Amino acid sequence: MASNTLTIPRMLAHSAQRHGERIAIEENGVAITYAQLHRNALKVAAGLIALGVEPGDRVAIWAPNGSQWIVAALGIHCAGAALVPVNTRMKGSEAGYVLASSGARVLFSAGQFLGSHYPELLAEHRPFSLAQIVVLNDARPVELSWENFLDKAQEIDDAVAFQRAAAVTPDMLSDVMFTSGTTGNPKGVMTAHGQNLKAIDGWAQAMGLCAEDRYLIVNPFFHAMGYKAGWLAALMHGATILPQQVxxxxxxxxxxxxxxxxxxxxxxxxxxxxxxxxxxxxxxxxxxxxxxxxxxxxxxxxxxxxxxxxxxxxxxxxxxxxxxxxxxxxxxxxxxxxxxxxxxxxxxxxxxxxxxxxxxxxxxxxxxxxxxxxxxxxxxxxxxxxxxxxxxxxxxxxxxxxxxxxxxxxxxxxxxxxLKDMYIVGGFNCYPAEIERLIAAHSAVAQVAIVGVLDDRMGEVGRAFVVLRPGALMNGEEFIAWCRTNMSNYKVPRYVDFVDSLPTNPSGKVLKRELRSVALAQVS
Structure with missing residues (x-):
């Protein structure tokens, strides 16, 4: 890849120049050409500038796969800001943590999705640092809709947005993607434009990705496979993107x-x-x-x-x-x-x-x-x-x-x-420390340990070993139902064992290996 395209705004401009009237995104019978996509991204950048977003600020997206997600993300990049993708399976408290930790100033949010109004889910968990929420669909009268946000772009001269995009450099942050760790709290991974595009280009070449390809993206855009190996890779090589929401x-x-x-x-x-x-x-x-x-x-x-x-x-x-x-x-x-x-x-x-x-x-x-x-x-x-x-x-x-x-x-x-206890459920990384932290909030739970166990369909699923507080009563169905209410569904343990105690070493650390052995013995 030429060094002068090692920023996402320059890559987009290059693709628009090279593939102008080719279809970049096709969704529900509506087609967006590469030239239109470039113009739309600059319009979003102008809207963000009108909201006061500066280079280096963080702007988040909490929405399912779709053309608006891509346009919003490209607009964030063109504004010189860093994209913060938020997992659509997160509950309000989980999303609030990501937004607060990243210091995101603006959030592009789904309106109604999977039976919930996302801004409402966030309401009591909204951090003070979040100045504005733009609702992409089904906005309520008191909310800033996508359409009204785009109207704000008219306050900014086209040249201002173009200059902001041109000023982005390869070493500027392109995104902050949150991943969990052994502490149980998600951490924001910072990566830059140049390194991402170099890696994406290598992947795309191995795949033989080209302008004739029609790419159905089922991997979620909040994940690197849906975002970087997904629509960004497609745009770099002139392919047509067909987003799949669920x-x-x-x-x-x-x-x-x-x-x-x-x-x-x-x-x-x-x-x-x-x-x-x-x-x-x-x-x-x-x-x-x-x-x-x-x-x-x-x-x-x-x-x-x-x-x-x-x-x-x-x-x-x-x-x-x-x-x-x-x-x-x-x-x-x-x-x-x-x-x-x-x-x-x-x-x-x-x-x-x-x-x-x-x-x-x-x-x-x-x-x-x-x-x-x-x-x-x-x-x-x-x-x-x-x-x-x-x-x-x-x-x-x-x-x-x-x-x-x-x-x-x-x-x-x-x-x-x-080395870490992470396991993978249907392509999603699950981190026991994070899930244990969420379950520990239950008033009946004294201790909990999560391990991953093999599953024919999902690859792995979670198994919870739970020690109840004295006098507390709870059955497996009640426990699973509570988990479904309080965490992303892929994090919900598939199995639960109520035990009197957890095995520990002399320093008090839970011996996960012994728990895995117990789980294996029960299915063998």
Whole structure:
């Protein structure tokens, strides 16, 4: 990629110049060309400038996949601000924490979505730093609607927005994406325009992404796979984006046939669901070309079925963290199903990998240890948390991932375990410390420990071991129902065991390994 396009505003302008009348986004029968998208993004930037947003400010989006999400995000970038994506599955308190921690000045919010009015969910958790909420749909009379926000853009001369976009540099923050950690509180990962675009371009080239592709994005835009490997990658290469708000197997199969979808990444659960749908046999899948999926373990049979039954010519897997711009390793389109299933591929160009023991000494190929990453893709740090940054990025620039893996003789990475207790539910990272913190608020709970257990459909799900307070009564159904009310649904434990005590070591630390052994014994 040319150095003069290593900012998102310049990339957008370049794509608009190159692909002007090609369709950038197609949604519900409405098409937006690349030229229109560029103009719309500058209009949003003007609206943000009218609201007082300055370069370096943070602006958040809390909404489902859609064209407005993309236009708003590009407008944020063109205004020189940093995008803060907020998980649509978050409850008001969780979203409020992210907004307060990032110091977001403006929030683009869904109105009505999944049976809730999002600004209302946030109301009692709204931080003082949040000056304005722009409601994208179903705005109430007292709220600033998307349309009225765009009217504010008329207060700003077009040249002002254009100059603001042109002033963005590759080393300026493009986003602050929140990820949880062992402390139980989400942390804001800061990454810059240049490093993101370089990583995205490498991924897109491996996928063979091109202007003829029609990209159905089922991964949520608040996640790196929906945002960076999703619509940003598509815009860099002139492809057409078709956003999918909520994954529905029937709707996806219909879209593949009707809209001639060629690119469809997703977690393994997406492909398990498609392969199990009875309508698959009568659906025209001939347009499908490329995909990437990811998990710690993928059966080789799934890779074979994705190629043979879904018709994908390119099937990749990869590995990355939010702290590495979402990218670090990739398989290649020439790799065998066994390599794709059993490894995460090789380090991307410009990225280094090391496997080290508990003393940070590099181990021999084939020996398991902690995975370390160094390169242009390593984050700038955690927002307003230098101490947490120093815990994971050492003085030599190595990112300590907390994942256990090994490198084979061919340089392919295989993730074998995690130092951290994180597990993955249907493509979503779950962090026990965060879930435990939320459950601890229940008046009947004295102690709780969460572990991930294997699940045929979701990959992994949570199992809760709960110690009740003396005299407290609660059954499993009541516990699960409370969790569904108070946390994102993918965080809700699938199973619950009420126990008298939790196993601990002499220092009082809960022995999660013993709990995993108990859970494994109960299903074996």
């Amino acid at each position: 994954f529905d197997t029937s709707a996806v199969l219909k879209a593949i046939e009707r809209d001639r979808i060629s690119v469809l990444p997703g977690p393994p659960t997406v492909f398990h669901s498609l392969l199990a749908d009875p309508a698959l046999a009568t659906t025209d899948l001939s347009s499908l070309r490329a995909t990437i999926t990811g998990s710690t373990t993928i059966p080789p049979s799934l890779i074979e079925r994705m190629r043979n039954e879904l018709g994908f010519k390119v099937v990749l897997t990869g590995y990355g963290l939010t702290e590495s711009c979402g990218f670090a390793t990739l398989t290649s389109r020439d790799d065998s199903p066994q390599v794709v299933a059993h490894s995460c591929g090789r380090a991307m160009p410009g990225v280094e990998l090391r496997i080290v023991d508990e003393h940070d000494r590099e181990v021999e190929p084939g020996t398991a240890g902690e995975v370390l990453i160094r390169g242009y893709n390593v984050m700038q740090g955690y927002f307003s948390d230098d101490a947490a940054t120093r815990e994971v990025v050492d003085t030599e620039g190595w990112l300590h991932t907390g994942d256990i893996g090994l490198l084979d003789e061919a340089g392919c990475l295989r993730i074998t375990d995690r």
